Amino acid sequence: MSSAQLPILQVIVPLLAAPLCLLINHKLLNWLFTLLVSGFSFVVAALMLWQVSDTGPLSYHLGGWMPPYGIEIRVDQLNAFVALLITAISTLVITSAHTSLENKKDIAPGKHTYFYVAYLLCFAGLLGILVTGDAFNLFVFLEISSLSSYVLIALGRDRRALWASFQYLVMGTIGATFILIGIGLLYMKTGTLNIADLAERLPEMADTRTIFVAFCFFIVGVCLKLALFPLHMWLPNAYAYAPTVVTAFLAASSTKVALYVVVRFVFVVFGVDFSFTTIPLQAVFVTLGTLGVLVASLVAINQQNIKRMLAYSSIAQIGYMVLGLSFGSITGLMASLLHLFNHALMKGALFLTLGAVFYRIGGVSLKHFQGIGRHMPFTLAAFVIGGVSIIGMPLTVGFVSKWYLLQAAIAQGWYLVSVIILVGSLLSVIYIWKVVDAAYFKPALVNQAQLKEAPLSLLIPVWVLVLANLYFGMDTRLTVTLTDQVATQLMHIEVLP
Amino acid sequence: MNFETQWLQTFFGLYNYWIVVALMMCGLFIVITDGNLIKKVVGLTIFQTSVFILYISMAKVTGATAPIQIEQGTAVYSNPLPHVLILTAIVVSISTTAVALALIVRIKRAYHTVEEDVIQRWDVKKRRSEKRSKPFHE
Amino acid sequence: MNASTLLITTLSLPLFLVLLIVLFRKQPNIRETLSITFGILVFIVNLLLLESLWAGTAIECHLFALFPGLTIAFKIEPLGMVFALVASALWPVTTLYATGYMRAHHEPRQTQFYCFFAIAIFSVLGIAFAGNLLTLFIFYELLTLSTFPLVAHAGTAKAKRGARVYLGILLLSSILFLLLAIIxxxxxxGSLDFKNGGLFAQVSDEVVSVILVLFVFGIGKAALMPLHSWLPAAMVAPTPVSALLHAVAVVKAGVFTILKVMVYVIGIERLANLPGTTFLLYLAGFSILVASLVAIRKRNLKARLAWSTVSQLGYITMGALLATPLGIIGSTMHIAMHAFSKITLFFCAGAILVATHKTEIQDMQGLGKQMPITMLAFGIASLGIIGLPPAGGTWSKWLLLMATVETEHWLLMLLLMLSSLLSIGYLLPVSLRAFFPATAAVPLSPAATGSIDLAPKASLLAIVLTTLACVGLFFFADAIYQLASKVV
Known part of the structure; x- marks a missing residue:
């Protein structure tokens, strides 16, 4: 296998695997097959990252058509990094999927095949967004992943999952159409759809009203997908009522990919110069980021359903990431990318933990958590470490991103913002604390004899993620070096004409 | 050319955009205000369609022919690419509509209604009762 | 064995112990013997480290880089050595005491208790030997988190409430202020290393003042007045926990951090000239006085001791902020002196609780007949807190007083003397009334007839040991003085 084919393999394998799953139509085999595909994608992503770091961006010309006329698949450090993250999380999530889906409260029996099909499509879509070098292609992949995630959410047993899915569908479609408008206007002005080409041609005409409008439509559309406050309305319900595996996957991947798109377009296509001077994006992002952190954290405190609580916490964390972007500095961008990576690790771990709790108890409200600390020590220990990571205690990944975020804020002289970042992490202490308090200090409501530790097949992925939380919290060489390089590259682009 | 005609020309010269904007607003308005889920989907479709028109109309070059090779290559062609793009976008739109309608069918079965406010009332009630109730049924 | 290896050994011993405790969770005797043995081992290793420190070897060790240019590093200097020695000397004693206390009191979940205890000591050693602010911060937070289960140990609603206040304030201050100060x-x-003379040579006074204030408020463990309320709240913990953690480990970690920041991050010359310092000094003075006043009004013995701790911590903070060598030395010595005295007082309070189930001071009249040794120890330790011979506290208080005189802070000098008088008022009557009750003597309980003292044997032994140490420190204070004077 020649390494030149790697970029296309990243997308095509899961995409082709999806219909194959429909043909296999067998619970266990489907699971193994999906696991295999996901693992394969992980290996491909790792190889790509390695190669990209070694030799520079990879470019694959679809059907042999030269860019900018043909569709290009272009992998540089930024998207290889995110792809590695997404495939890793996906592999872990899928590892636990088989056991997790056994639970009849999570997904209707007989729907397993649909789950795997939709999952693989969603996975393919997300990877497609990451690797594609073509703006319209990006839209198509975005819709592939969105449509399949509507289906995934609707698989939840609670009927509210349907309604959540429908809401997401409406919002998502509006967002995607906004993106389409943005791309259309860009094409109208530049006559190209290739992202690299766009980036080259845009500076000449950056001051026109068309580009301005295109930018606004595009960013609003992506921010809808990103669930940036106040465009987050679809997220809490969707996360709360989807099957737990789905929540874990979406929380750790789909918003991250949306953030990637923001980074790619704000910093590469439009350029920092345009985004931050022609358009008051900085003010917008700072305001929405800080508001998001504060409001979402406060709302999270009041939640009874832990899945909803973590969903709101995700919105707050997205606030942090956007805040990182808003600084428009290398450190800020780095912090944002680091948090993208780190947040995926912690939220993945937390939602998978919820999956384990759900499997045993059949619910994830605060009441269900009461007194289970002693009966499910490993599961709850994982939750505590994940929670500590969200709070941003040292030696966990949360601390690493917070460190850089604060550094960026102080370097900018924005002391109020840095205080808000810290207040946000204090608020997260409260909501994480509520769960810990219930689990360890409240009497159990369940018949204690029935309670036992979650099965290994759920615990292993959870603990892999938890250990990753700790590992990347201590050994930051990989993440920091990589994000530093990426951030420097991205900021460097605007220094050139 | 006097002032009025210049403006009138601009206004009517950009008539395709006005149509797009009008359609887009209609669609969005329906999506936001209408409580009936089916009508929401209709609104969504109108909204998407307006964007298709935006794409297609911008491909049109005045006095150009369809991009088919005639004997000499001197003819002015319309840009074919937006059409191709929109073909894809139409497929996406159809899929979205299909998923949305399928969801509505399921919602109808689960809630016995396709009205937004009724569904939301149900959900609020459910959440309140969840807060009160014990999580386990002995 | 070279010094760096020793350093790693002393840090890893408590962690290794955690493993052993979990392994032997079913055999309490082995579990506790191990705990005590490891405590003694750590102390011995620390003594060896002290020897190499005197010999002048630089003892350093870098583990790994957390961020580029920032490593998890350990480095031994005299201040940390004092703190580590105090903590590691008191750890085995406390374990000994806890053995008696926990069994006599039939506390549940003892394995968990000893585990977190060991982790807490690990964090304390980490704080003491931290080579830069980042390492210090990490262990500081670890200490908060690992002591939390200890505070909440009883599991009652009151314990949980207390523990929540404890965790809340400590996390709030450390995340909101300390982290901000560090970043x-x-x-x-561009550096977080501890350096003699401080790091801020090129930074303007205003900025350093703000950072100084952030540091002082960020180190909530030092219990300076607006952030002190966790200390009385945490008194719901079992007595050995209160004793070690809230008279020794946690609060001393706080004041130690303050000292370390003042000496090695801000630098004392710089500190003396900062506009923010005076404000903080008087805040510390206020803290000393008000806490003493509150202590006098407390009827519950442990609560009174807790407030006395708040007041005494103010001494150390003030000594650090006076920014003179005398103040720093006085503060360093007071860390040690106060530790031994206060732990004895807590031990006694716990012993009284276990033996007679009494917590209120007025019920302890005439207790001297049943628990003569305990009450005598209480009396001697009280002298240590007050600062009277023959207890070690005399020297440190004297030095601190001299430091206020030297810097001509007359008001503060007055405050210190007043607070000492107040401490006579709130501590001495406890032991005096025990021997010379004002009301008619309480009849002897039947259990007392067989033994001299009602306290559990193991606990009594611990009490005697720490009391002897209190007295010993009076006569052999020079060793600590020499070590402390190497700080500045």
């Missing part, structure tokens, strides 16, 4: 330091100086 600002990193931003402005």
């Amino acid at each position: 600002s330091t990193w931003h402005f100086t």
